[in-house]
Amino acid sequence: MDSDSIANASVPASKDSSKEFVKKKRGNNRLAKLKQCKMDARREQWLSQVKNKGSKEESNGIVGCVSFSSTLSAICGRENRSLGSREVRSRGDEKEGGLGVHTANSESRVDNSLVSGVSGNQESRKSWSQSSSSSSSTSTSTSTSTSTSTSTSTSTSTSTSSSSWCCSRSASEEEEEDDVDGDDGCVDDWEAVADALTADNKQHQPNSEPLVEMDPALVDAAPSELVNKEAALGASEMEHCGEVKGSVENNRAWRLDDAFRPPCLPTLSKQYSFPLNSERCCAHGAVTWPCNGIISQPSPCPICCEDLDPTDYSFLPCLCGFRLCLFCYKRILEADGRCPGCRKYYDPQNVEMDANGGPPQYRLARSFSMSTRF
Amino acid sequence: MQASRARLFKEYKEVQREKAVDPEIQLICDDSNIFKWTALIKGPSETPYEGGVFQLALVVPEQYPLQPPQVRFLTKIFHPNVHFKSGEICLDILKTAWSPAWTLQSVCRAIIALMAHPEPDSPLNCDSGNLLRSGDIRGYQSMARMYTRLAAMPKKG
Numbered sequence: 001m002d003s004d005s006i007a008n009a010s011v012p013a014s015k016d017s018s019k020e021f022v023k024k025k026r027g028n029n030r031l032a033k034l035k036q037c038k039m040d041a042r043r044e045q046w047l048s049q050v051k052n053k054g055s056k057e058e059s060n061g062i063v064g065c066v067s068f069s070s071t072l073s074a075i076c077g078r079e080n081r082s083l084g085s086r087e088v089r090s091r092g093d094e095k096e097g098g099l100g101v102h103t104a105n106s107e108s109r110v111d112n113s114l115v116s117g118v119s120g121n122q123e124s125r126k127s128w129s130q131s132s133s134s135s136s137s138t139s140t141s142t143s144t145s146t147s148t149s150t151s152t153s154t155s156t157s158t159s160t161s162s163s164s165w166c167c168s169r170s171a172s173e174e175e176e177e178d179d180v181d182g183d184d185g186c187v188d189d190w191e192a193v194a195d196a197l198t199a200d201n202k203q204h205q206p207n208s209e210p211l212v213e214m215d216p217a218l219v220d221a222a223p224s225e226l227v228n229k230e231a232a233l234g235a236s237e238m239e240h241c242g243e244v245k246g247s248v249e250n251n252r253a254w255r256l257d258d259a260f261r262p263p264c265l266p267t268l269s270k271q272y273s274f275p276l277n278s279e280r281c282c283a284h285g286a287v288t289w290p291c292n293g294i295i296s297q298p299s300p301c302p303i304c305c306e307d308l309d310p311t312d313y314s315f316l317p318c319l320c321g322f323r324l325c326l327f328c329y330k331r332i333l334e335a336d337g338r339c340p341g342c343r344k345y346y347d348p349q350n351v352e353m354d355a356n357g358g359p360p361q362y363r364l365a366r367s368f369s370m371s372t373r374f
Numbered sequence: 375m376q377a378s379r380a381r382l383f384k385e386y387k388e389v390q391r392e393k394a395v396d397p398e399i400q401l402i403c404d405d406s407n408i409f410k411w412t413a414l415i416k417g418p419s420e421t422p423y424e425g426g427v428f429q430l431a432l433v434v435p436e437q438y439p440l441q442p443p444q445v446r447f448l449t450k451i452f453h454p455n456v457h458f459k460s461g462e463i464c465l466d467i468l469k470t471a472w473s474p475a476w477t478l479q480s481v482c483r484a485i486i487a488l489m490a491h492p493e494p495d496s497p498l499n500c501d502s503g504n505l506l507r508s509g510d511i512r513g514y515q516s517m518a519r520m521y522t523r524l525a526a527m528p529k530k531g
Contacts, residue, residue, distance in 0.1 A: 302474075303474045304380060306377075340473045
């Protein structure tokens with residue numbers, strides 16, 4: 001909260017002063033207006049974000065909203081994010097050290113390192129993806145900037161470290177945008193940029209948690225490229241933190257995809273073709289509406305709206321395919337005992353239960369597609 | 375108790391999110407009590423209820439969704455399956471055929487469907503039912519239209 005209030009207080013003042021300075025310095029009205037517009041948009045986004053933390057869409061949207069002139073480069077950056085993250089990861093040791101040193105948070109230090117990092121970037125700008133020196137300086141500077149937020153936040157060690165990683169990623173993206181914007185070598189409003197960066201840290205923090213907590217099996221089952229990429233990033237987070245958070249992640253193929261895999265290679269669904277195909281066939285049309293997407297994404301029980309756990313996933317009480325959690329099933333059995341999906345009485349003979357704890361999704365998907373094929 | 379509340383919150387969110395999806399139905403939750411809802415439904419077209427806006431009161435029991443919500447018309451309506459005075463609705467999904475998979479939104483949809491397809495053989499409004507059962511479609515329609523104009527449309531002038 002300290003950094004929060006500081007940023008809050010310093011944003012308008014520094015913004016105004018820097019704005020005037022910029023106007024005086026070069027009478028380039030258009031650029032100044034653009035920059036002001038950008039800062040305003042960023043500040044508004046951030047303010048609204050503070051009001052309602054945890055809205056994911058907004059923090060996603062900010063990237064597209066802020067980068068007026070540099071949309072192309074931002075897109076480029078998103079495409080090559082995996083590349084950049086590889087470089088950063090290769091320097092994980094330096095970064096860890098930086099984190100340790102800079103956890104004593106001082107605004108000036110953040111600013112200094114930011115300026116130096118970015119000025120280092122200026123020399124090699126427009127070629128950020130190829131020269132590792134620029135990216136390394138970026139990574140160090142941003143890691144310091146995020147360290148303030150790390151020290152102030154009060155969550156567990158896992159989530160903080162991972163979120164700081166996520167923040168540094170997003171922050172470097174921001175900087176690249178700034179690079180393109182302030183291309184004429186104007187470093188006068190870096191204070192404002194620093195503020196915006198801390199603001200961005202706040203914004204991107206909620207974004208990181210769902211990534212980490214996503215069930216790996218479910219992520220795996222979703223065949224889309226986007227989820228794939230997100231999952232890959234999540235895996236790199238794990239790796240960066242040096243934690244083995246569930247050995248399942250480390251066995252996944254997409255962890256390798258993260259850094260070295262070009263986007264043109266075939267997706268995961270082809271590697272695990274059989275179970276995924278059957279799941280997809282099941283999810284995409286064969287089953288009636290209550291079951292849509294249950295396998296491909298974490299979904300709540302349609303009755304009580306609690307998330308289904310793996311036991312519930314492996315539980316199929318009725319042939320119609322209507323899934324629900326065990327609690328609701330029991331409650332319904334005690335009441336009128338009819339399936340909510342088809343209104344037929346539950347038949348204990350038809351209850352499918354995967355008791356041996358094998359891979360439940362796999363088996364269920366098969367039985368699903370078999371039964372629906374007739 | 376907790377389950378019903380969670381479920382109603384979910385439905386509330388769903389309603390907020392899909393406001394524009396179903397323009398026939400407007401579901402409003404009571405400001406202080408999530409177990410009390412009000413719905414505004416438009417009379418279906420090509421029925422005597424066309425052009426009217428009917429208000430429904432939904433009271434959700436604590437055992438929801440295992441038990442159906444209690445729904446009644448607050449706006450007067452001349453319909454064989456709606457009690458003329460109390461607004462009570464005779465609809466199987468609100469009684470025996472209820473399923474926990476239904477939502478308040480789908481209940482409103484079912485009521486709109488009932489308005490379009492009255493069931494005169496189990497009437498709550500005997501006058502209306504008798505008109506339909508005796509084949510006096512025109513009589514039923516003009517009565518229903520009159521009450522729609524009287525009760526469910528904005529007053530003229």
